[in-house]
Amino acid sequence: MKIIQSILKTDLLIVGGGAAGCFAAISASEKSKLKILIAEKSNIKRSGCLAAGVNALNAYIGKGETPESFTDYVKREFSEVVREDLIYNAAKRLNHVTEAVEKMGLTILKDEDGNYVQRGKRSIKINGENIKPILVKELKSKDNVEILNGVNIVDYIVKNEKVIGAIGFSVKEPKIYIIYAKAVICTTGGASGIYKPNNPGFSRHKMWYSPFNTGAGYAMGIRAGAEMTTFEMRFIALRCKDTIAPTGTIAQGVKTPQVNSLGEEYVHKYGKPTTVNRLYSTVMENLSGNGPCYLKTEGINENQVEDLTKAYLNMAPSQALKWFDRKIDPALSNIEIEGTEPYIVGGHGASGYWVDTKRKTTIEGLYAAGDVSGGSPKKYVTGCFAEGEIAAENAVEYAEKQQLNTATEEEIGEIVHTITGFFNGESDFNFEELEEAMQKTMDEYAGGISQHYGYTEKKLNIAEERIEELLKLSYTLKAKDMHELLFIFELIDRLYVAKVVIAHLKARRETRWKCYEQNESYKAKDDDNFLKYVNSVCKDGKINIVYRKLIGRDEIYEH
Template sequence: MEIRKLSTDILIIGGGTAGCYAALTIAKESDRKVLILEKANIKRSGCLAAGVNALNAYIVKGQKPEDYVNYAKRDAEGIVREDLLITMARRLNYVTKELEGLGLVILKDENGEYVARGNRNIKINGENIKPILANAVSEFKNVEVLNKVNVIDYLVKDNKIYGVYGISVDEEVFYVVEAKSVICATGGASGLYKPNNPGFSQHKMWYSPFNTGGGFAMGIRAGAEMTTFEMRFIALRCKDTIAPTGTIAQGVMAPQINSKGEDYGKVYGNTTSERVYGTVKENLEGRGPCYLKTEGISKEAEQDLLKAYLNMAPSQTLGWIESGNGPSIANVEIEGTEPYVVGGHTASGYWVDTNRATTVKGLYAVGDVAGGCPQKYVTGALVEGEIAGIAALNYIDNVELTFIDEKEINEVFNKVKKHLSGDKGLYEIDNLEEGMQTVMDKYAGGISSSYQFNEKQLELAKIKIDNIIKLAEDLKAKDMDDLLHIFELKERLVVCKVLIEHLKARKETRWHSFCENLDYPNKDDKYLKYVNSVMKDGRVNIVFRDLIDGGEIYEHSN
């Protein structure tokens, strides 16, 4: 395996929504050298690879940024960083206009106003949103993109980042990248739990299956502070296709009904977690299956739904056409997905300040990997990329490039090569991945346990995940693709380890389904706090922090 060394002023890990916009911001503001390392291909990578049909974070007419903050705070039962939410909300409309200027088609009414979908969303034709961002990045000469490079670890000394290590997805190349500052934009973590669909269809899930928690895992190992992993995200989706339900719920104002035709949403509430919880409870109590009531909608509305799903989940449209039962003829059955750790919908991720700086000096986190700021969606990720891009530029003004020690390089290189020995190991990668998902499903609140858990189950989950972590060290790869999957598994296992400790630490049920603790089934204001963690010497140490209310601003020097 060849060792290839690179250097840059600012390194961006992940060429998704937030990563692209961070690069665009830096390139517009300066001639500093920017390098993006992307595991896939930047033109179709990340959560927006297949497109999206709405921008779900926008300040529509009659609303203020403060209204958006209040909505996110209510939905998260108070566990948010209001300082992060307001800095995001104030820039949502600006980045939307910039995105339109790059070529995104945003639907407009007869008065030239954006077509709203509810109180915070606007409709778009977004099947090409990712190529639009990627093409914009390619126009700047000081931005270089390396596709098919998977970053596997940070180089951090004395709590300051100096660079990263990575591997090529295709070639036998080990990358050493020196950087003055690093922006992590890798996305959240999927694949921790057993998914809805087994076997060949296991990757038909809500969140990108290629977002494996790598950014989280690298930060955790480096001692960065993390926050609110216990606020897992479980999406309510169309059964089997795992297509979005919001398009139907908001597009035709379809209520959630049980098999008796009763609107159960009124019973359980309308927060994101309550909509999932109500569906779970109705099924457990024998009133399932549950549906979105679309029967009887107009043919025009049906056609709009068929077109909308072609933007992001074509299997839903194809299913309707194949069966001959479109949404106007038959209600749409719904179910919850497996849990994810994702900071774009919940408050999980790195503990950051208002510049999106992590607790590791020189390291920034944006988008789904940044915590404290839920309901950010696409436009919020763009804003965080912009904020971190400017902050990283300011940070490197007085920073010199530090060359990584050869001895250290060789130590990491040899650890990587150990997996690529060509020998056959005792276990296959898929065996351990399935084992991990089964443990999390049964003992840490997965689908089979109706998202519920107790302390004894979490203790067993911890022991079993630690055992799988040890076994993963002996996995062998026959090629670079295998090596990639070994590191993806190891990333997920680190995230699982931290997630279990967070679930244990919040001794209450603040969010039904998201964090359903059977030993503590009610809310307890004693836990109206952030549950944070720092890993040291392989041990996850829980840190409780007081809430940062409106008007307060947290910085790491506080």
């Protein structure tokens, strides 16, 4: 196959056109006249975590709350090991970015007095099925923003320890893109598909997180030697069984408790009703023979059933369709719940790039925002907007002082050769077989669903060895076309993320977050030795662990 090269030049490159990427581009375009390019592997109108919509904004400073109380809440939820400085400076922008997206056309529900309808202390109700098209419409009104759809970015171009652009390829036509920029913002999201999912076969993509978010931004940073943080804080969602639809829609929407098969409320038996404990208590009730577990909807009224149905049609229609198809009335039947497989994500959990308060990574010229940015869990949609805005402000300031750099053919030759080499691969395997092997390995030896999320040091050693074998095999795969090439790179990116996850799980020799980080070799929480961040830097293919002290809310951290 003859592959042509296309060289593009811009001032600011944004890799990933999801929530954070769109908001970063909008913010940057309003603050400067720089030329801005967004590279998106899908079509930006319906890409990323907001592709199917969302029915609430879960990070909002509601009545009686403050940025300080929001920061304290997140700190409590995650046993203190969070970046308070990042949470706090994003929290101060949550309401501002909410109002900004409302002005773009998002419908936010209001009461008789014109106030936002709150679903919880930090959550407001929206009609968000079209939130992504609304963002993109605003984006397309900006004269200095260009969108490059259908391009999968593979690696950064690093010269003299500075990111000067990125390389990718079209997913449809035989073309490699070499993009040079004065500054780069990574907003590619987190990683799904690393662990064996709840549903098999045809339904394997029926999962909590976007199945198209494959850890590309993480993997590019890992390979480039950026410092990463908190990959051991995996995120595991508590969801409606089979459909993997959100449980918060019911729990917060009609204020209903979790009950076991005996009708008993059970979360309090395992501690405070934190996000972690709602999951952990469900796992434990099933193990003790008290399952299945449910959200208690028996007895809710017709209006509440209608509200729930509308809410799910706005965000996860499969749940409403299941009720219609099986003639299930939530007022007569409780809704069964289960945990998902683990995901690596910096918006609900804290996995991602180690950044400063300007969202600058440890590599010059590279910024990160949204789910790919680490240290700041529970940022959700509005937190991604806030981080996109912060990264944009600082990347613009940096780019305005830079000259555009380029690389020689020799300097980018290795990456280009890697991309084109897959058309000459000679493996006996295909990418699906290696993907299944990766998921089976991570499930059985690194704390997946089949192990009730627990793992041991010996099991992690086995996982480490097998993931390394699969990573080597992945570079021998053969692609028939550009679409298969995309799948191969998605597999490679997932394997790099899996490698870092295992290293972090081994490095935190305690159990700080039940299920998320369930170390059966070290079952107790150990504040004396592990009230700190577990970070890592990849060098020459080896993951080197770095421990860092906690950073307070009022500290201004710089690398």
